[in-house]
Amino acid sequence: MPYKDPEKRKEHSRKQTAKLKGTGKRTEYHRQWRLKNLDRCNETSRRWKENNKDKVNQTRYCTRYKATEEQYKHYLSATHCECCGIEFSDDHDTTRKCQDHCHDTGKVRGVICKRCNTVEAQYKFNPNIFEQLKEYIAKHQ
Numbered sequence: 001m002p003y004k005d006p007e008k009r010k011e012h013s014r015k016q017t018a019k020l021k022g023t024g025k026r027t028e029y030h031r032q033w034r035l036k037n038l039d040r041c042n043e044t045s046r047r048w049k050e051n052n053k054d055k056v057n058q059t060r061y062c063t064r065y066k067a068t069e070e071q072y073k074h075y076l077s078a079t080h081c082e083c084c085g086i087e088f089s090d091d092h093d094t095t096r097k098c099q100d101h102c103h104d105t106g107k108v109r110g111v112i113c114k115r116c117n118t119v120e121a122q123y124k125f126n127p128n129i130f131e132q133l134k135e136y137i138a139k140h141q
């Protein structure tokens with residue numbers, strides 16, 4: 001590192017920015033600098049993610065489900081399954097919180113437990129599953 005003093009480093013960066021401004025070389029300069037300082041960049045990125053877990057989780061959620069900030073807040077504040085009413089808990093896999101969404105349209109639906117999400121997926125593959133289950137149970141009573 002050419003400058004250990006943060007102020008000298010900032011001044012060097014300002015001079016470089018001014019020198020390369022409008023030439024299109026700044027992006028290339030940054031790319032080259034990043035390649036030379038990959039470990040430092042990765043460490044800085046790791047530290048930032050560690051200190052900003054909420055932002056990372058929100059971005060991940062909103063990107064994955066193409067959701068709004070309000071939908072993310074609704075997901076975070078949900079305490080009970082919107083389908084069966086069971087209280088969410090990380091203690092059991094079946095009561096874990098899931099963001100239900102349509103896989104065809106990507107539309108975010110409700111916040112449900114993993115058990116209801118699994119049943120919903122089964123129903124999608126076989127819409128007659130509940131009738132068949134009812135008949136099966138009646139047959140064996």
Ligand SMILES: [Zn+2]
Nearest residue numbers: 081084113116
């Ligand atoms: Zn449920």
